[in-house]
Amino acid sequence: xxxxxxxxxxxxxxxxxxIEQRVQLADEVRERIVDVxxxxxGHLASNLGAVELTVALLSVYGPPEDKIIWDVGHQCYPxxxxxxxxxxxxxVRQAGGLSGFPKRSESDFDAFGAGHSSTxxxxxxxxxxARDLSGRHEKVVAVIGDGAMSGGMxxxxxxxxxxxxxxxxxxxxxxxxxxxRNVGGLSRYLARxxxxxxxxxxxxxxxxxxxxxxxxxxxxxxxxHVVGAGLKKxxxxxxxxxxxxxxxxxxxxxxxxxxxxxxxxxRVAELRGPVLVHVITRKGKGYSPAEEDATGFHxxxxxxxxxxxxxxxxxxxxxxxxxxxxEDDRLCAITAAMPDGTGLTGFAERFPHRFFDVxxxxxxxxxxxxxxxxxxxxxxxxxxxTFMQRAVDQVIHxxxxxxxxxxxxxxxxxxxxxxxxxxxxxxxxxxxxxxPDLRILAPRDCAMLxxxxxxxxxxxxxxxxxxxxxxxxxxCPPPPEAISxxxxxxxxxxxxxxxxxxxxxxxxxxxxxxxxxxxxxxxAVYDPIWLKPLPLxxxxxxxxxxxxVTVEEGAASGGTGxxxxxxLCGEGxxxxxxxxxxxxxHGSREQLLRQARLxxxxxxxxxxxxxxxx
Numbered sequence: 001x002x003x004x005x006x007x008x009x010x011x012x013x014x015x016x017x018x019i020e021q022r023v024q025l026a027d028e029v030r031e032r033i034v035d036v037x038x039x040x041x042g043h044l045a046s047n048l049g050a051v052e053l054t055v056a057l058l059s060v061y062g063p064p065e066d067k068i069i070w071d072v073g074h075q076c077y078p079x080x081x082x083x084x085x086x087x088x089x090x091x092v093r094q095a096g097g098l099s100g101f102p103k104r105s106e107s108d109f110d111a112f113g114a115g116h117s118s119t120x121x122x123x124x125x126x127x128x129x130a131r132d133l134s135g136r137h138e139k140v141v142a143v144i145g146d147g148a149m150s151g152g153m154x155x156x157x158x159x160x161x162x163x164x165x166x167x168x169x170x171x172x173x174x175x176x177x178x179x180x181r182n183v184g185g186l187s188r189y190l191a192r193x194x195x196x197x198x199x200x201x202x203x204x205x206x207x208x209x210x211x212x213x214x215x216x217x218x219x220x221x222x223x224x225h226v227v228g229a230g231l232k233k234x235x236x237x238x239x240x241x242x243x244x245x246x247x248x249x250x251x252x253x254x255x256x257x258x259x260x261x262x263x264x265x266x267r268v269a270e271l272r273g274p275v276l277v278h279v280i281t282r283k284g285k286g287y288s289p290a291e292e293d294a295t296g297f298h299x300x301x302x303x304x305x306x307x308x309x310x311x312x313x314x315x316x317x318x319x320x321x322x323x324x325x326x327e328d329d330r331l332c333a334i335t336a337a338m339p340d341g342t343g344l345t346g347f348a349e350r351f352p353h354r355f356f357d358v359x360x361x362x363x364x365x366x367x368x369x370x371x372x373x374x375x376x377x378x379x380x381x382x383x384x385x386t387f388m389q390r391a392v393d394q395v396i397h398x399x400x401x402x403x404x405x406x407x408x409x410x411x412x413x414x415x416x417x418x419x420x421x422x423x424x425x426x427x428x429x430x431x432x433x434x435x436p437d438l439r440i441l442a443p444r445d446c447a448m449l450x451x452x453x454x455x456x457x458x459x460x461x462x463x464x465x466x467x468x469x470x471x472x473x474x475x476c477p478p479p480p481e482a483i484s485x486x487x488x489x490x491x492x493x494x495x496x497x498x499x500x501x502x503x504x505x506x507x508x509x510x511x512x513x514x515x516x517x518x519x520x521x522x523x524a525v526y527d528p529i530w531l532k533p534l535p536l537x538x539x540x541x542x543x544x545x546x547x548x549v550t551v552e553e554g555a556a557s558g559g560t561g562x563x564x565x566x567x568l569c570g571e572g573x574x575x576x577x578x579x580x581x582x583x584x585x586h587g588s589r590e591q592l593l594r595q596a597r598l599x600x601x602x603x604x605x606x607x608x609x610x611x612x613x614x
Contacts, residue, residue, distance in 0.1 A: 067112075071119060085107065095592075120142040128168040169276075174279060264277065317449060334369055335382055337358075341411070362390045381407070415469075441530060444501075491527055492510060498523070499548075503552070512601075556581070578598075
């Protein structure tokens with residue numbers, strides 16, 4: 001029974017508790033997260049590691065007046081539970097329920113939405129400067145993970161923060177993990193801070209004294225006093241990289257010691273100028289399976305769409321990468337801090353010297369791949385579709401303009417389900433379709449993905465993008481023996497209408513055509529395979545003046561269907577089906593497809609209407 005948690009309706013309720021009650025509250029929050037996430041799915045390990053930090057923040061700061069800006073959002077569940085959303089928490093990531101990320105439209109306590117990493121410092125600095133310009137006095141705090149700190153935008157924000165000299169606090173939640181273990185120079189630097197004898201001597205002089213105080217309440221009071229004195233004298237630590245940016249560094253602090261952490265934050269809240277508080281936490285804290293396997297328990301999900309019982313697209317990509325790596329010692333693989341999610345762990349184990357994890361840095365990943373390519377290697381960068389939005393300039397300027405022979409494997413294209421609008425791969429087709437000297441492939445199943453990857457790696461004169469979805473395939477007719485740019489495949493003949501189905505919408509189009517056949521409507525189904533160059537001549541020949549319905553799991557505005565409609569103007573009626581103009585919510589993929597009118601019956605209905613001249 002969560003005796004304290006169930007009585008919390010707003011942050012002021014947390015501040016009214018004694019320190020002993022807050023410690024119990026942290027235990028109850030952790031228990032609630034485990035119960036709900038293990039039942040409904042969601043981000044587990046990272047949220048468990050942020051419980052004490054959240055309770056401490058709400059013990060000191062008073063949102064929504066004070067602004068607490070979360071980075072990424074994988075740490076926000078404790079915050080949701082303690083800001084009026086406890087009763088609704090079992091609906092997290094469910095259709096119509098709470099978002100799995102901070103969302104401004106969901107609560108006044110969510111000052112800034114998050115989903116992609118490294119945004120918090122920039123956003124918080126904007127809030128802080130707006131406060132200064134308006135003559136207000138609220139506190140502004142950015143909470144960023146150590147992995148997100150490796151992103152270029154975080155460093156840009158930090159650079160501007162130091163220059164601004166405005167009052168703002170950055171909490172660096174250091175658990176040594178992004179989704180997988182952190183890599184790179186900054187990660188090593190933070191690790192060195194934790195082990196450096198000078199830092200630890202200075203820290204121990206303060207914290208060991210506090211550990212001798214038996215009363216939690218007294219311990220917190222002494223923490224505030226002693227740390228405050230240390231801050232004034234500059235005794236906590238020698239200069240760090242953050243100090244060089246012009247941001248005062250405090251830490252490292254034990255992030256699960258709630259009394260101590262609260263006392264420090266009380267004193268930090270009184271400081272002027274930019275401050276960074278380095279907090280050490282453990283991902284999965286308090287739940288032993290997540291502590292032992294923080295990567296495996298980063299996200300918990302059992303979602304599988306009906307009828308999708310074949311091989312996973314990511315697994316097919318992973319297996320084919322290893323095969324290609326065995327065949328060609330020039331093949332390299334790149335990930336932006338997601339070796340597990342993109343399926344590249346097997347390649348990394350087999351070919352460690354040809355595997356590169358560049359951290360949360362998609363822009364760098366693309367340009368780095370271009371350098372590898374011009375240096376004689378064959379790079380494949382595996383990046384989720386939603387995160388490729390961050391590297392559009394690099395695709396244009398560094399890859400396409402210079403005709404760099406790189407391959408970008410865009411996993412999680414289309415609707416991803418419960419992660420919602422920040423993670424749907426809805427915009428990759430409109431974003432990249434207009435770029436010259438770029439190829440785009442959309443494999444409909446895993447056999448086609450393997451073939452497409454091999455073909456993409458063969459190209460030596462321009463970049464190629466592959467888009468494929470999260471989850472498992474629906475089995476389709478086998479692909480042709482070879483695929484050539486600008487050539488698609490007719491999957492089903494028909495005399496009444498033509499369905500042009502992009503990539504993984506092909507099996508749904510085939511199912512719709514079978515339903516229509518039972519009604520006496522004979523629909524052909526064509527898979528273009530290539531979205532750039534699009535096989536417009538083949539599509540026109542297959543249409544022969546018939547009504548045409550295009551269907552794609554991507555934004556209809558600016559998508560493949562619009563290009564086909566423009567090309568066939570005057571040759572027949574064209575109906576374009578795709579994601580509507582708006583940000584799609586969270587829910588299961590099947591729910592979202594039906595909501596977007598992209599279900600099998602929706603496709604069949606569009607063909608009926610087209611044949612009937614409606």
